[in-house]
Amino acid sequence: MTIQPDTKAAANPTKTFFVRMITRDISLEDCILDLIDNSVDGAWKCEGSKPVGLAEGADLQKYRIDIEALPDHFRIIDNCGGMSLTEAVEHAFSFGRQATDKTDDYSIGVYGIGMKRAVFKLGEDIRVRSTFLDDEEMVSFAVPIKVGKWLENDTPPWDFDLEEDAPLANPGVEILVHSLTPGAVTSFGNPAFLQNLKRTIARDYSLHLARGLTITVNGEIIQGWKIELRQGNDFAPMRIEYQQNIDGSPVTVEIIGGMAAPPPDDVEPDEEDEGDKRFGWYVVCNGRIVLAADKTTISGWDTDGWPQWHRQYSGFMGVILFTSANAASLPLTTTKRSVDVSSEIYRQARPKMREVTRKWIDYTNIRKQAAEEAKRKEATAVAVSIQQIPLLDTVRLPTLVTKPKERVANVSYSVSLTRLKKLSSSLGNINLPYRDVGLKSFEYTYDDLVGGE
Ligand SMILES: Nc1ncnc2c1ncn2[C@@H]1O[C@H](COP(=O)(O)OP(=O)(O)O)[C@@H](O)[C@H]1O
Ligand SMILES: [Mg+2]
Incomplete structure (x- = not known):
């Protein structure tokens, strides 16, 4: 058989393949975060797409995101400006951003997949609505999607x-989903899932919540985590900032680290201690916390001469922020749930993260021999939110005076019990422990023969 010169092997994707693949490796929770990211990106755009570093004083007080996650429907609605008709027609619903799509907006959206992935993961009957102010004129439209129906025909255009x-x-934008997937039905009826979701939102959007953004879940307003470090007298957190070029886009890196709370008295792990869960390293990409309270090799523990995390180091908090107009230059994983450890920009930041961590480790080691003095000093340092921490090359921690350990001798001897009782009685207390009788007689003889100190 001869093969015609223009014979091709077909490589077109099917819709079913897309829907299965993109929803496979992402959790329902991360999908919901993707939708929140889009709302936040919308709010940021309304504020003029400024850089999202800590120093920028953008106020998000007028923005609000309400989420309803119930066994019979899911809904997210924001007042963050909405998507324009042009955006919807040209790119918002396509799978993956095109090379020509504008990305110089300090967004956290990078790949052009989040919204589609989220709605498919959530359910079968979807309605995305948007109201947008276009040149003083309000434009409102909806994109209804019945997934089963849409999957029936693979012929392009999709x-x-x-x-x-x-x-x-x-x-703003409203996304309503009915006929939820079995996974969504189960999760939204499960108080533990909802509790976790609220906790994750409180943590991962804490920098936005600190700027005044309101997020509610099933009617409950989420209070953001406070990211604060202690400052005062002998304590000052490190805060450095530098720029680096990644594939032609400048990325600003800010690193902050120091004492968030005094170290614990007891170094045994304490699962009950909520505070403990907040210590460690935080990685922030364009304002969104993508890795929180990390105590693993991702932030460097147990690598390059850092020890493994140990409860002794509790109280330490470090935050590294990457900010870029072009989100594609950020060291972000596609699920936005971790950092790309192999990326150049992250690797170069590691030694600086290590330096501040090392100082804290050393401090907690020395502290064991001067615990009283350390506690006194720690008590005078006050919590300052990370936005307010001034620039400083290196973390400042108290220099503690440790007393050199004196060598000791243990004395042990046996005497007649009658004579010991007589002596303790003469020392003023017949019930004195034997050990004290021994010590007192030593002191007595010492004073007599050697003299006072
Ligand atoms: N809540 C929203 N407000 C404004 N625009 C939105 C919103 N949700 C989605 N969009 C638009 O839809 C586009 C596609 O979203 P998404 O699939 O998450 O990809 P990405 O965020 O990576 O661009 C966004 O770039 C944005 O233009
Ligand atoms: Mg997105």
């Missing part, structure tokens, strides 16, 4: 219908 809709109360 698109979704778009229709006019009633306006939302404010410019």
Whole structure:
């Protein structure tokens, strides 16, 4: 058989393949975070897409994201400006960003997949609504998606219908999902899942919540974690900042580290101690915490001469922030749940992270021999939010005076019990422990023969 010169092997994807693949390796919780990221990106855009580093004083007080996660439906609605009709028509619903899509906006969205992945993971009957102010004119539309129906036909072009809709109360986006997937039904009926979701939001959006953003889950307002370090007298956190070019895009790196709380008296692990869960390293990409309270090799523990995390080091908090107009230059994994440890920019930051961690480790070691003095000093340092910490090359920790350990001798001897009782009686207390009788008689003889100190 001869093969015609223009014979090709087909490589077109199927819709089912896409839907299965993109939803496979991501948790429901991470999908919801992806939707929150989009709202946050919207709010940031309304604020003029400024850099999202700590120093920038953007106020997010007027923005709000409400989430309903219930066994019969899921809904997220924001007042973060909405998506324009052009955005919806041209790229918001396509799988993956095109090379020409604009990315110079300090967003956390990079790959152009989050929203689609999230809605497919959530359910079968989807409605994305948007209200957008276009040149003083309110434009409102909806994109309804019935997943089963859409999957029936793989013939390109792949698109979704778009229709006019009633306006939302404010410019913003609403995503409503009915006919939830079995996984979503189970999770949204499970108090532990919801508790975890709220905790994750409180932690990962703490920098946005600190700027005034409101997020609610099933009607409950989420209070963000406070990321604070202690400062005062002998304590000052490190805070450095530098820029690096990654594939032509400048990335700003900020590293902050120091004492968030005095170390514990007891070094045994204490699972009950909520505070303990907050210590360790935080990695932040364009304002979003992608790795929190890390105590693993990802932030460097147990590598390059760092010891493994141990409860002795509790009280330490370090934060590294990467900020770039081009989110693709950030050391971000696709699920935004960790940092790409092999990336150049992260590898170069590691020695600086190590330096501040090392100082804290040394401090907690010395502290064991001067615990009283250390505690007195630690008590005078006050909590300062990381936004307010001034620049400083290296962390400052107290120099503790440790007393050199004196060599000791143990004395042990046996005497008649009658004579010991007589002596303890003469020392003023017939019930004195034997050990004290021994010590007192030593002191007595010492004073007499050697003299006072
Ligand atoms: N809540 C929202 N507000 C404004 N625009 C949104 C919102 N959600 C999604 N979009 C638009 O949809 C696009 C696609 O979102 P997504 O699939 O998550 O990919 P990415 O965030 O990587 O661009 C976004 O870039 C944005 O233009
Ligand atoms: Mg996104």
